[in-house]
Amino acid sequence: MSRSRAHRAPDTAIRRTRNVPRPNEGVWPGLATPPHAPMRALVAEALFRRAVRSVPVRVVFPGGKRIGAGGSDSPVMRIVRPEAFFHRLGAGSKIGFGESYMVGDWTCTRPADLLTPFAAQLSTLIPPALQRVGRRIAEARRPRAEMNTVDGARENIHRHYDLSNELFSVFLDETMSYSAAWFADGSDDLADAQRRKIDAMLDLAGVTSGMHVLEIGTGWGGLAIRAAQRGARVTTMTISAEQARLAEERIDAAGTADRVQVLLRDYREAQGSYDAVVSVEMVEAVGAQYWPTYFAALDRLLRPGGRVGLQAITMPHDRMLVTQNDYTWISKYVFPGGLIPSVEAIEQNLRDHTGLRVVERRSLGPDYARTLEHWRTTFLDRWESVAALGFDETFRRMWEFYLAYCEAGFRVGYLDVFQFSLQRR
Structure with a gap:
């Protein structure tokens, strides 16, 4: 399969009239x-x-x-x-x-x-x-400007994932995976744990040689490369222009360019029919209003007999219901428009809007705490490299707090992360 380059979107720079932080520019309004x-x-x-x-x-x-x-x-x-x-x-x-x-x-x-x-x-x-x-x-409510419409989602993603490819490469492992790893017993090697996680996701989706796989949420191409190395053809989609650019470079370097197509496209715009669909920690950026659309897309794009591999951060259902409209520090500074679902919310959306059901699941919550500790330690150890990219001391404290805050949540089980295998009922 010949690979078309990612279609470039218009400039997605933050509109200057909006009073939002721009961490990569050292702009912290108020x-x-x-x-x-x-x-x-x-x-x-x-x-x-x-x-x-x-x-x-x-x-x-x-x-x-x-x-x-x-x-x-x-x-x-x-x-x-x-x-x-x-x-x-x-x-x-x-x-x-x-x-x-x-x-x-x-x-x-x-x-x-x-x-x-x-x-x-x-x-x-x-x-x-x-x-x-x-x-x-007293508590602020989520700004309407950060709703995950097609345009809004692109801007929300831009504010985090387009900070700098070089920034993420400083503290992520060689696979450039920005999601929970899965550590083998007795091992603390993050890259090995990320490869183990990716293989587990591909197994849950039943990915084998000759299949055509859709990935929703490219990241920096690690899963697409691994699927192509299994002999699959891969169409992978992202709305981050910076991620798409580096993913293409990494796919080329891995020798899998003939089997992977990168599209700069929203999941709502996806077309076609695929033997397997995989999506890793993407649903958290969708927003509750669009969960029915997201899960329906998984169902719509899957061929009969196929499977979906889904990895999702979760929180307890009662806390999700109470806090889903709150505007938090994470919302303002790290993940605008984001909302972590509960397992119950995922299952309800599958029942109400798809023909899919969960047939297998595993929890990686403690592994995410370890993953975050690796990232935080590496980020602080290599701070001089981050500072050389133009990030200021306020950003250092913000990123340290973000990683520590999330690590604490996974340590105590307030947050969890699941890998799901979905099949049609």
Whole structure:
């Protein structure tokens, strides 16, 4: 099969009129100045002090005053600027806590260890009644501008995945896989674990020689290359122009260019019929409004008798329902428009909008915690290489917090990740 190059989309640069962060340019709208919210700051401080009484951490204020239930070996959270910290927390806890770390209002040498006990008690740190009140009066809601329409999804993806191919190559392994690895017993080799994950996904989709495989969400081409090495023909789709460019280069270098076609195209625009469909950690970028369309596309594009391999980050269903409209720090700075589904939401969408059902599944949650630890350690160890690309200290703290925050969620099971094999009922 001759391979056509990825069709190039129009310039997807962020519209300058939008007040959104541009991390690759060192632009952080409003971040330097803490909000002024004196009454909310008082409430936030009271709730924070109450919460840490039961959390095994140590919180140290200027002057040396300490609170928290942690012992001498517990992680230490140092509050550098208490007034700014509590004003940010009061103005919006779901955004302010992370922003405070970005600007240095608080610091910690072991952020993943610190965030883990907080994540373990996330639903009970604040009394449920106060959570409901806070959600109504204080927490921001998802901006309509970040809805995942065809154009909106392209811009949302651009804001994260098009930061810099060089940035991702600094901390990812040689497979350039930006999703959960699957470690073999006794092994801590990330590249081997990523290849094991990819092979497991291809096995769940039943990919063998001679098949025509559709991949929704190219990444940097690792899975497409592996499928082609099995003898399959691959059509892989992405809406990230930067990913498409590097994926093509990697596919060429692997000697699989004659068997892989890269398309710069949205899943809603996909056409054709395929022996297998694979999609790895793509559904999190779809948004609840478009889940029926996404799952229906998997069904529509699959030939009779074929299988779908799906890898998806998940969260508990009750927490998903409560928080699905919240605008969080992750939404603002890392994954605009993103929403993590629950297993129940996936199964319900399959029942209601497709003829597909789950026939096999496995959880890789603890493996994702290990994957994130690898990424965070490598990112910090190679920070000078990242800084040389033009990223500033605010970005360093943002990325460290992002990776530690996610690692903590997977450590305690607040987040999970599943590989599913789907077949028609």
